[in-house]
Amino acid sequence: xxxxxxxxxxxxxxxxxxxxxFALTAHDLSKRxxxxxxxxxxxxxxxxxxxxxxxxxxxxxxxxxxxxRERIHETKDTIIRQMQENxxxxxxxxxxxxxxxxxxxxxxxxxxxxxFEKESSKSRYLYHELPAKTEFADQAFDLGLSSHFLxxxxxxxxxxxxxxxxxxxxxxxxxxxxxxxxxxxxxxxVLDGILETFGTDYELIVSKVNYEFQKGGNEMxxxxxxxx
Ligand SMILES: C[S@@+](CC[C@H](N)C(=O)[O-])C[C@H]1O[C@@H](n2cnc3c(N)ncnc32)[C@H](O)[C@@H]1O
Numbered sequence: 001x002x003x004x005x006x007x008x009x010x011x012x013x014x015x016x017x018x019x020x021x022f023a024l025t026a027h028d029l030s031k032r033x034x035x036x037x038x039x040x041x042x043x044x045x046x047x048x049x050x051x052x053x054x055x056x057x058x059x060x061x062x063x064x065x066x067x068x069r070e071r072i073h074e075t076k077d078t079i080i081r082q083m084q085e086n087x088x089x090x091x092x093x094x095x096x097x098x099x100x101x102x103x104x105x106x107x108x109x110x111x112x113x114x115x116f117e118k119e120s121s122k123s124r125y126l127y128h129e130l131p132a133k134t135e136f137a138d139q140a141f142d143l144g145l146s147s148h149f150l151x152x153x154x155x156x157x158x159x160x161x162x163x164x165x166x167x168x169x170x171x172x173x174x175x176x177x178x179x180x181x182x183x184x185x186x187x188x189x190v191l192d193g194i195l196e197t198f199g200t201d202y203e204l205i206v207s208k209v210n211y212e213f214q215k216g217g218n219e220m221x222x223x224x225x226x227x228x
Pocket of ligand 1: 013014036039040059128
């Protein structure tokens with residue numbers, strides 16, 4: 001099925017959130033990082049500002065900044081209304097209110113859009129749709145990230161996840177996925193299949209991190225090459 005902008009609900013997080021979700025240390029931040037399903041997050045730009053390079057991949061990068069800006073504008077009020085209706089499903093300690101959430105998300109997405117439309121940033125934002133193979137060489141990156149895509153969207157199915165993670169592991173010495181719950185904040189239906197499939201050949205670690213917005217969504221999965 002074609003990836004259509006009318007089905008996209010853009011929502012982007014920032015560097016501080018990525019740092020907490022993935023427990024990124026100063027050493028991690030200096031690694032060669034590739035981030036899948038990175039969407040309109042400001043992680044890439046904020047890293048770039050610090051002189052660190054991240055490669056972001058997402059199917060939405062096939063659209064122009066103006067198209068994405070318009071889609072953000074079209075969908076924002078609906079997302080905020082849904083957040084208001086479901087506010088009890090979230091933890092309001094770090095982000096204290098829906099107003100604050102809206103401000104943080106809109107700031108991240110505005111920063112992303114300003115960066116994304118610059119000619120000089122084109123090589124940092126690449127159109128790519130999982131589970132397709134990428135053009136990068138084996139182990140071209142140290143760290144591969146998936147924030148709020150893999151495992152969370154369990155309805156994509158186990159095969160989709162296994163193929164996607166296999167490609168990430170081909171490219172990266174280590175892969176981190178956050179969160180590991182599904183969209184209802186329940187146990188993700190694909191988690192056990194992923195752990196079983198990769199448990200023999202890779203070191204798998206489920207760890208608690210210093211980030212919880214979806215209630216119970218405070219764990220990250222790390223998959224690491226035994227040789228690292
Ligand atoms: C909830 S957003 C998360 C954005 C960002 N990672 C963050 O945490 O702020 C999910 C992202 O997954 C992307 N996505 C959807 N289908 C995808 C696919 N097949 N492969 C890679 N990314 C996909 C969407 O375009 C969207 O940007």
